[in-house]
Amino acid sequence: MLVAIVDDDAVVRESLLDLLEVSGYSVVTFASAADFLESSRIPEMRCLLLDISMPGMSGIDLYKELKRRNIAIPVVFMTGHAQEALINEAKRAGICLFKPFAGAELRRAIETAIEI
Structure with a gap:
């Protein structure tokens, strides 16, 4: 199962990549929303871990x-310091985790997002 991580923080991307690969997931990472949108692998993705607050295009x-383009990928939003309005919007759209979070919590969020 291919999981994509979009986060502007390289340390977060790398630690999530390591955690998910050890858990048996195939993972691709992107430093920005624009990089993600250029990916040819979007049709393969089963879940998207998406930072809410990023420079340029936000999560x-x-x-x-993605909704505008009719691309349906289950999303788990992640945040460490987003504005309350953005957090509320993310929660309405799906699952929202607050950094730092435990590996088990992340794995449960991914499985739940895929099931929805």
């Missing part, structure tokens, strides 16, 4: 763009 904006 919420990327989610809206």
Whole structure:
């Protein structure tokens, strides 16, 4: 199962990559929403781990763009310091985890997002 991580923080991307690969997931990472949108692997993706607050296109904006393009990928939003309005919007769209979170919590969120 291919999981995509979109987060502007390289340390977060790398630690999530390591955690998910050890858990048996195939993982691709992107430093920005724009990089993600250029990927040819989007049709393969089963879940998207998406940072809410990023420079340029935010995670919420990327989610809206995917909806506009009729691309249905289950999303788990992640945040460490987003504004309350963005957090509420993310929660309405799906699952939202607050950094830092435990590996078991992340794995449960991914499985739940895929089931929805």
